[in-house]
Amino acid sequence: MISQRAVNYAKILYSLKLKDESVRSAKELLLNNSDLMNILENPVIKKQEKDSVIEVLFEKEIGSYLKVICENQGMDIFTEVMDAYEEIVFEHNDMIKARLAYAIKPDDEELEQIKNMIRDKYKKTEVFLELEEEASLIGGFVLYVGDIEYDKSIKGALSEMQKTLIRR
Amino acid sequence: MSNINQNEIISVLKSEIEDYQLKTIVKETGTIISIGDGIATVYGLDNAMYGELVEFETGVRGIVQNLEMKTIGCVLLGSDYGLTEGSKVVRTKKRAGVPVSNKLIGRVVNALGNPIDGKGAIDAEEFYPIENEAPGVCTRKPVTVPLQTGILSIDSMFPIGRGQRELIIGDRQTGKTSIAMDAIINQKGQDVICIYVAIGQKASTVAKIVNTLTKHGAMDYSIVVSSSASDLASLQYIAPYSGTAIAEYFMKQGKDVLIVYDDLSKHAVAYRTMSLLLERSPGREAYPGDVFYLHSRLLERSCRLDDVYGGGSITALPIIETLAGDLSAYIPTNVISITDGQIFLESELFFAGIRPAVNVGLSVSRVGGAAQTKAMKKAAGGLRIDLAQYREMEVFTQFSSDLDKTTKELLDHGKSLIELLKQPLSKPLPLHEQVILLVCANNKIFLDVPIKEMKTFRSDLMDYYRTKYFNLIEEIDTKKVLTDELIEQIVKVAKEFKK
Structure with missing residues (x-):
């Protein structure tokens, strides 16, 4: 904080x-x-x-x-x-910082794709991506940009599936 | 339940899992930096809106109440168990609301609309936000239809109309809740849906109320929203808004709704607790600055809709508890100025055996007059003046032997009126009975009846009308007009009975 x-x-x-x-x-x-x-x-x-x-x-x-x-x-x-x-x-130089938590490290091409996505979405010229390994995700990755969390991990999918099953 | 077999469940689960589509979940998250007393300060969630619902890691929800530079203040709507500094909070992008449906009738629910009577889940048809804008000027219609409470002193002198907000105010143990309960019981067969909102009450009191309503068959058209004293301040705070949201659902269907808020003093106290914990500046009596708006925005939602908008109505009976009869305290003056009149109950009258203990001088109904039936208007015309004259002369009762005939008669008449207005609990009087009794009183029929025999005399008199002159009763009930001939006939029958 x-x-x-x-x-x-x-x-x-x-x-x-x-x-x-x-x-x-x-x-x-x-x-x-x-x-x-x-x-x-x-x-x-x-x-x-x-x-x-x-x-x-x-x-x-x-x-x-x-x-x-x-x-x-x-x-x-x-x-x-x-x-x-x-x-x-960062704000003054049109840059943005993001954090990527992964279970299996994405290759350079994937990383570049992620960076491009952030660049387009947040209209910034440069993206600094912090990489972090997190085995508990099981598979996939979670991307954190500011307050927003893009969850494409197996862990997230499982908990979401659990929620839908309980609600029914 | 026994029909569902294991294999079926497994196959349903399997198909659910097979059909599950993996997609990116986008969430806006924040982090708790401090939590306690039902308040959480969350870092992040820059885009959270005031009044938005947020979800904590444990599944408990909260409402955003404070927006600051880097943090937001949330009130929790459930237990803080399992939540710590660093726990995640997710935006839901929804406003707090309650599930509503016609199946709510006859049920007891909590402030979030969840059933607490053990009769199973309630299927929601819609979801109504608890905070809703009050209907505008053009969507409203004047209050003209009466809402009979069945209490003679109220229906005759302080009539309540459908869409009106009439405050019931008085010290503890003066019969405030009883008046509201009688009003609910009297709505049987009147096509009115009643909602009783208990705020900060003892759970045993709420149970007693539910029992009374069930006993009189009133639960068939009633809903009880309960937020008892042990509930979180946040739940006590939202309870009346939830109740009103449910009322609005029925009003939009064109139905008439009667809602009782029991009581708004405790509601203000719950809001004060919440505000002080949220570190808002305390004002008079430590209430926050917006405590007037707290009640005005709630009561403004009661109205009678124009026929173009469905024609439904919400009649509100807010209750306020005073301390030692002090009407000039902060919350009582606020609510008095918001409502369309008040029924003031006094301990002194209550203990003198005058029940309902309505103080005729301080009670008023500002819009109800237009909603009174013509018959009642004519019958009750001089009642307040007669009572006022009696109160003025009351001090002379001790010199009764030395008084002249007219003064003595005035005092006796006053006494008989006071006796007439006494009414036991849960015994609402129908319109015709009220009219006949008032006509008889105006024509001094009860003047020579000893006070002690008054109760039996009036019930015998009514039996006499019911058995022998049912046509008179029918005429009052159907035409709702009191002609001079009808008055003459009523008086004639009463005199005939006396003989």
């Missing part, structure tokens, strides 16, 4: 028009170092100390942004901020 606060931080980050590279490297650095994250999240550690750590580790622009978040005790929602930022970037 993305809170409104995270969306607000993300909007500000986007408006700073930073280089994609610097945002990505900062994100990786923070998310891969739990100790660093703990320091920045910790309200007991003084602002000056956090600032000096940020100054050493990050570029100037992204550093000042992180300082503001730290000052407002917002580092605990940093992951949410990054998710919201990604959404905003």
Whole structure:
């Protein structure tokens, strides 16, 4: 879930028009170092100390942004901020993210077909498809685009069949 | 059931499975982020509409009540057992509704229209949304046809017409439900379908009501919608709307429907519970801001349709319970202003033995006058004034020996009228009996009858009319007009009986 606060931080980050590279490297650095994250999240550690750590580790622009978040005790929602930022970037660049859960991995041609379907339906230029194996589907796949779920799996068909049989 | 054999079931199942077509299922899903007290906050479902039905993982349904930036607030219509943070929620793209059919008559159902009387499933003919727009101005017709309650004090002074909304208001234990029950019992053979909606009542009370209705043969044309005190606040909230949806189904067939909401104070309380849990701002008495609209949109659906639109009607008898006779509390004033009149019941009168304990001064019927039969109008013309005069002079009763003849007569007449208006439970009076008794009272027939003997006197008098002068009764019932000759004849017979 993305809170409104995270969306607000993300909007500000986007408006700073930073280089994609610097945002990505900062994100990786923070998310891969739990100790660093703990320091920045910790309200007991003084602002000056956090600032000096940020100054050493990050570029100037992204550093000042992180300082503001730290000052407002917002580092605990940093992951949410990054998710919201990604959404905003996608929105502005006419891109869309989707997730595909499968039992048997579809071949490249099928994947391309799925991407084309999303591209046409949502009128976007580029589609980022996250792939995920889910054995419980038995067969077929489930595609998630935003709130909408396209279920073409055996598991889904079975539960739907169960519903129709019970209703009769 | 015994005719169905195992092989048949298996073959049906097999053919169902063989014919099953695999297709892509498209669903809009959200995720529960918090749940408790019958309220679920769901993340996602961006396109969900206000009032839409959503389905949870366990099959339980809910109604969308709050739309926020990233989340929606839903009220659950069933148990939250098995639902956790992270459970999936699916949009149904349908509004909440109840299944309706003619087979509902004689049944007891819950707020969702499912039977709870153990008499088996009810086959639905249609599905009516619980929230429906009230008929517009052009589709309505004025209220002109009376709906007899069989209660002399109401039919004579505060008549109710088909399509009217008459509030029954009073403290606890003043006979509010009894009036509604008598009105239902009196509809036997009148081609009126009655719906009793119990909101937040004890299950034992509802059972008692169903028993009373069955005993008097009233279940043959009645439906009971029950949402008892143990039900979720959301179910208590939708119960009157469900009842009205059922009433609308019959009204659209051109039938007359009488619906009793027992009671709307508890309905407001259930809505307050729900609203506070949904974190809506509390207002006066902690009710939310739209508590007026809650009842106005419900009662506005009662009306009499024009013949072009089927000509059916919904007459509503909402009930409100006051605390210590306080009519100026929030909910009572709201509902008084919405309805077309009120019958105010008073504890003091009730305990003084005046039952039904109708307060003549504070009760009113704003549209019923046009719906009264001519005979009743003429017979009951001076009744309210006579009673008002009596109440004014009542304080002087203690000086009875020193009073002049006219004052004494006025007091005696008043006393006899009060005695006349007393009526036992479940004993509705037919129109002719009401008219004859009122004509006799107006002509001071009961003046010299001792109060204690009044009850036997009037029943003997009515027996006398029924056995010897049945033609008079027939004339009132068929023509529904009270001519001067008829009055003369009624008085003559009464005097003859007295001798």
